[in-house]
Amino acid sequence: MxxxxxxxxxxxxxxxxxxxxxxxxxxxxxxxxxxxxxxxxxxxxxxxxxxxxxxxxxxxxxxxxxxxxxxxxxxxxxxxxxxxxxGPVDHSLHLKGKGEVTVLMMCGLQGSGKTTTCGKLGRLLKQSGRKPLLVAADLQRPAAIDQLHVLGEQLDIPVYSDRTSQDPVKVTGAAVEQAKRLGADVVILDTAGRLHIDNELMDQLKRVDSRCSPDQVYLVVDGMTGQDAVNSAKAFNEALELDGVIMTKLDGDARGGAAISVKEVTGVPLKFMGTGEHLENLEPFHPERMAGRILGQGDMMSLVEKAQQEFDQDEARRLEEQLSKGEFSLDDFLKQMQQIKRLGPLRKVMGMIPGMSQLLGDMDDVDAEGDLRRLQGIIHSMTPAERRKPKLIDHSRRRRIASGAGVEPHAVNELVKQFDAIAPMMTAMAGKGMGDRMKMVKEVQAQMMGNPAGQLGKKKQSTGKRLTAKEKAKAQRDREKRLKQLRKNKGR
Structure with a gap:
């Protein structure tokens, strides 16, 4: 994005x-x-x-x-x-108090991800302690009803549908009554979509709006469609007076112009953005954070929030205690890498760290995820004693570990060098605030960028063009040949 x-x-x-x-x-x-x-x-x-x-x-x-x-x-x-x-953006859904039912109406064109977004929003509401009810009011597409029921089962959220009815106004009215009987306090209406905006669609949505008097009306638009998304938002807003826009597919090749333009063109704020296919991939839209990402300044706040959700807090407390004692092993290093992988693709995570977006440009030819897997393979090939004290790893141990991991011995040596650079910083971080920690992270990044052994994505200085698979393989063979020659000369 x-x-x-x-x-x-x-x-x-x-x-x-x-x-x-x-x-x-x-x-x-x-x-x-x-x-x-x-x-x-x-x-x-x-x-x-x-x-x-x-x-x-x-x-x-x-x-x-x-x-x-x-x-x-x-x-x-x-x-x-x-x-x-x-901006500005008000992220509140303006939910009513206890004992009252809040009705959220979702609309949008077919293919925008509307039904999935209903599930994602239901998940957010359930996590916040609410009791949502999903309503299958898209009667034009039987598959949408089935899809909503599948999402409801996955999330353990009740779904109301009436396959015998062809009147969405009747279905939505009955759903609100059903919510009261079930004790649900938020009703999410998944209304009909079309391949394009037409009078029939708008008339139907207006009748649903009139019958249910939804407290909030949200339009789901596909960020990949660019200015078409903005134009559809404008048309829907003129018919329904939208309270907000939810933009999906902003994790793909969306150029981002729609996200930047929608508030200015329609006057309606972009409240949430879909950043993936999984049900947890729905985030509040923060203009200041997005502006930071656009200008390459990262988005540490969103990264910290995601880390708080994904990281094992018990494990984090245990590590903090160890660090305060000056202890940090390769086992801890491995666990930290596994925690980071839970945040998403490495390139996406790095893009949220200030200063790292520039390094991403130097990593076009690097398989960062593959490198992480290799590092894990190397650590798994070590004995518990070697993970606790990497200094034990001598020449013979290095060859044994490399053989077990399916890598060259120099890869084991590079990992140990990386660890030696990171370990002192990790122990020094214990008890420090976020500002001091970020400063130390930047220092270690600078050290690693100046150290070819520790840098995953050192940019090639030869032709400036991307190497083919054949050229990469030849370059790797040449490196291995030079290393063998160096070892041979050293042994003389």
Whole structure:
């Protein structure tokens, strides 16, 4: 998500930083590159022009041009205007009090992920202590009814449907009465969709809206459709007065322009975003965090929140106690890697860490997930004593471990070097706050980036182009041949 926009904006800002002294002329050239980046990301033309006018009015002022770091001030202006463009957002669902039923109406076109999003929202509500009821009101598509029942079984959430009825107004009205009998306090209506917006669809939704008087109406749109998603949001809002938009498929190749444009075009906030197919992949949309991601500044708040949900808290407390005693073993290192894998794909996690998005560009030819699996294989090939004290690993032990893991002995040596660099930092972190910890993480990243043995994704300096599989295999053979020759010379 936003990869191309992030890369293009980074290039634009690099151009501004590269100027010896910023003048109004070269500032305008840099800002044109920013505008081009937005348009290529499929941001609405009108939105991009209005956005750039606000940025330019501030960036071309005398205060910025004569400052010590004008390029950094421009980045700050772009960041704040992005936040203003996408926000503010009220994440509350405005649920009623105990004993009352809140009705949430979900609408959208077919293929937008509406039914799955109903399940995801139900899961969030259940986790917060609510008792949701899912309602199959999409009578145009029998598969949608079946899908909602499957989701309800997975989540242990009741589902109301009436396969004998062809009147969604009647079904939704009966569902609200059923919720009262079941003691459910939130009703989620999965209404009908179409392949495109038509009068019949809008008329049906208006009748459901009139009959049930939903407390909140949310539109689910497919982020992959770009400005079509924004246009459909505008049409639905004119008919129903939406309370919010939920954008799905923002984990794929979506260029991100729809997410940036939707609030400005419709006046309706983007409240949640779908970041994957799994039922837990629904996140509140935070404009300030998204602006940080777009500008390559990461999103540590979202990463910390996800870590708090996914990490084993008992294991975290045990590790904290060990670290406070100055103890950190390869077993602990392995457990930490396994915890990190639970947060999602490594590239996605790294993209949320400040400063790491630049390193991702250097890792295009690197299989980071495969590297992690190899590291785990190496550690699993060690004895318990070797995991506790890696210094025990001599030449013969290294060969035995490498043989068990199916790697070259030098890979074992590189892992131990990585561990030796990380272990002191981990023990020093015990009892420190998040700010101090992040500072130490950045220091160790800088060390590892300067150490070819410890860096997974060192960028190749030869041709600058991506190597083919055949070229990679030849390069690996050449490296192994050189290492063998070095060992041979060392043994003489």
């Amino acid at each position: 936003f990869d191309a926009l992030q890369e293009n904006l980074g290039a634009a800002f690099k151009t501004l930083r590269g100027q010896g002294k910023l003048s109004e002329a070269n500032m305008r050239d840099g800002l044109k590159l920013v505008e081009k980046s937005l348009l290529e990301a499929d941001v609405s033309y009108e939105v991009a022009r209005a956005f750039m006018k606000r940025v330019s009015d501030q960036a071309l002022g005398e205060k910025v041009l004569q400052s010590l770091r004008p390029s950094e001030q421009v980045i700050g202006i772009v960041y704040q205007e992005l936040v203003n463009l996408m």
